[in-house]
Amino acid sequence: MDTRHFRTLFISDVHLGSKAAKADFLLDFLRYHDADTIFLVGDIVDGWRLKRSWYWPQVCNDVVQKLLRKARKGTRVVYIPGNHDEFLRDFPGMHFGGIEVAERVMHDGADGKKYLILHGDEFDVVVRNARLLAYLGDWAYDTAIKINVVLAAIRRRMGMPYWSFSAWAKLQVKHAVNFIGEFQRVVADEARKHGADGVICGHIHHAVIEDMDGVRYINTGDWVESCTAIAEHEDGTFELITWSTIADAQAIPLAIEHRDSELEPQAA
Ligand SMILES: [Mn+2]
Numbered sequence: 082m083d084t085r086h087f088r089t090l091f092i093s094d095v096h097l098g099s100k101a102a103k104a105d106f107l108l109d110f111l112r113y114h115d116a117d118t119i120f121l122v123g124d125i126v127d128g129w130r131l132k133r134s135w136y137w138p139q140v141c142n143d144v145v146q147k148l149l150r151k152a153r154k155g156t157r158v159v160y161i162p163g164n165h166d167e168f169l170r171d172f173p174g175m176h177f178g179g180i181e182v183a184e185r186v187m188h189d190g191a192d193g194k195k196y197l198i199l200h201g202d203e204f205d206v207v208v209r210n211a212r213l214l215a216y217l218g219d220w221a222y223d224t225a226i227k228i229n230v231v232l233a234a235i236r237r238r239m240g241m242p243y244w245s246f247s248a249w250a251k252l253q254v255k256h257a258v259n260f261i262g263e264f265q266r267v268v269a270d271e272a273r274k275h276g277a278d279g280v281i282c283g284h285i286h287h288a289v290i291e292d293m294d295g296v297r298y299i300n301t302g303d304w305v306e307s308c309t310a311i312a313e314h315e316d317g318t319f320e321l322i323t324w325s326t327i328a329d330a331q332a333i334p335l336a337i338e339h340r341d342s343e344l345e346p347q348a349a
Pocket of ligand 1: 123124163165202283284
């Protein structure tokens with residue numbers, strides 16, 4: 082298989098440090114995919130898991146080394162922290178081995194459009210209480226987002242794990258689809274508010290490229306189940322890549338020993 086080169090690659094929700102992380106799949110993906118710019122759209126490292134019990138097999142180092150190597154070789158690598166790697170949120174503008182950390186980024190697409198890149202966890206509380214907040218209006222909406230941030234910080238200080246939207250949504254199977262739709266709508270609204278034509282996010286582990294009332298909604302998916310990434314071609318078109326399917330079709334040998342490591346319930 083030849084290496085594919087893109088203008089931009091977007092990857093999120095790898096959850097390195099959790100046993101469910103498919104790090105070996107990602108390592109293979111990174112071998113065959115390159116880009117001028119790589120955006121890591123949050124929850125790459127699962128700080129919450131690591132805090133509870135240290136789980137860091139060699140393949141996690143390999144992924145990190147691979148990314149650092151790409152950065153050294155001239156790829157611009159930008160790390161946008163999520164809720165599971167929020168310790169990085171204290172370092173906006175910092176560089177680690179050539180990887181820059183940013184809270185949010187406005188990406189100029191090759192199609193001439195602007196794409197707001199963010200992880201997406203700040204909208205959990207809004208999604209949970211969407212109807213009530215719509216009724217109460219803008220002030221309540223903005224306040225809810227602020228409360229979410231403060232509560233997350235308090236929980237963190239108390240050593241409690243971040244409340245996980247997708248784990249919770251999965252429990253409410255019947256409503257899960259509604260919640261995904263609600264999340265998409267809320268995040269697309271945020272992009273609109275900032276004058277962006279589209280938004281690229283992660284967090285809910287549901288990869289898709291979709292139009293939400295004139296705003297392009299793109300979700301990078303995850304590397305604990307579906308092994309997906311978003312690629313931006315030179316001509317500005319976006320492609321959703323499902324690596325597990327491609328790897329199977331190409332019969333690319335994977336490091337089997339990591340593959341069936343005990344699965345744990347995942348957190349978004
Ligand atoms: Mn997340």
